[in-house]
Each structure stands twice: as structure tokens, then as C-alpha cells.
Amino acid sequence: xxxxxxxxxxxxxxxxxxxDYSSPGQEHYVFAYKIDIRNNSExxxxxxxxxxxxxxxxxxxxxxxxxxxxxxxxVLEPGESHQYVSGCNLxxxxxxxxxxxxxxxxxxxxxxxxxxxxFTLIVPYRLN
Numbered sequence: 001x002x003x004x005x006x007x008x009x010x011x012x013x014x015x016x017x018x019x020d021y022s023s024p025g026q027e028h029y030v031f032a033y034k035i036d037i038r039n040n041s042e043x044x045x046x047x048x049x050x051x052x053x054x055x056x057x058x059x060x061x062x063x064x065x066x067x068x069x070x071x072x073x074x075v076l077e078p079g080e081s082h083q084y085v086s087g088c089n090l091x092x093x094x095x096x097x098x099x100x101x102x103x104x105x106x107x108x109x110x111x112x113x114x115x116x117x118x119f120t121l122i123v124p125y126r127l128n
Contacts, residue, residue: 002117008041009076009103009114017123018087024123029093031121034085035069037101037114039076044106046075047082052099052116057092075106093123 003012014034021030039045052064067073074082088097098118104111 002119004115004117005040006114007103007112008039008043009045009101010036010038010040011101011114011116012036012038013117013119015119015121017121022123024093027091029090029121029123030087031090032085032087033097033119033121034083035116036081036083037074037076038081039078042078044075044077046104046106047073047101048104048111049102050099051102052097054088054090055096056090057094060091069101088121090121095121097121 001012001014003010012035016032018030018032022028037047047068049065049067050069054062054064070084070086072084076082096118097116099116100113101116102111103114
């Protein structure tokens with residue numbers, strides 16, 4: 001599990017390769033990642049936007065931006081957490097992701113970026 005904390009907001013990531021949805025012969029590898037966002041600060045925060053960089057071992061880097069996560073803009077009171085699962089496809093079977101969440105401190109509207117820790121996406125048989 002990869003974890004980082006920014007201004008009291010902790011983001012943890014775990015990943016899984018999904019062989020049933022992948023087609024290695026057609027250079028199509030699918031991964032799921034589970035994100036846990038935990039508000040350890042003393043303020044209520046709202047997740048506004050996400051910004052991802054997805055790097056494939058073949059040299060292609062994709063940038064993805066948008067509102068919220070999986071259609072939601074969760075509001076987290078101090079001590080609360082939000083989990084979600086999403087996915088990514090690669091052509092090489094090896095890659096990495098990193099990014100940020102734009103958060104808002106609800107009490108005063110202050111916006112700040114929370115780092116999403118870099119994590120690898122790798123087909124298990126490539127580890128040998």
C-alpha cells in the first residue's frame with residue numbers, strides 16, 4: 001500500500017491486475033485501484049477535482065482531469081474517510097500513476113492540493 005499525507009489528508013492506494021478483463025495478445029492490460037482518503041485534519045474538507053498522470057512503460061503519458069471521483073465530490077468531517085475503486089488500462093502491462101486531489105476547506109473556502117502517492121501497475125508474471 002502506498003500512502004501520503006498532505007495538510008492532514010491521508011491518501012492510500014492498493015492495486016490489482018484484472019486478468020479476466022485483459023487481453024495481453026492485443027496489448028490491453030486492465031488494473032483496478034482502491035483509494036482511501038482519510039481526513040486527519042481538524043477541518044471539514046470537500047474533494048473538488050482530480051488530476052492524474054498515467055505513465056505506460058511504452059513511453060506514453062496520459063493526463064486525466066475532472067470533477068470529483070467516480071461521480072462524487074465527497075465531504076469529509078474530521079476523522080472520516082471515503083473509499084472508492086476505479087480502473088486504468090495500459091498497453092505494456094507495466095506503468096505507474098500519480099496525481100493530486102483539489103480539496104476545499106469548507107469553513108473558509110481555502111483550496112489546496114493533496115498528493116496522491118505514486119503507485120505502480122504491473123502484471124504479476126512480469127515480477128519474475
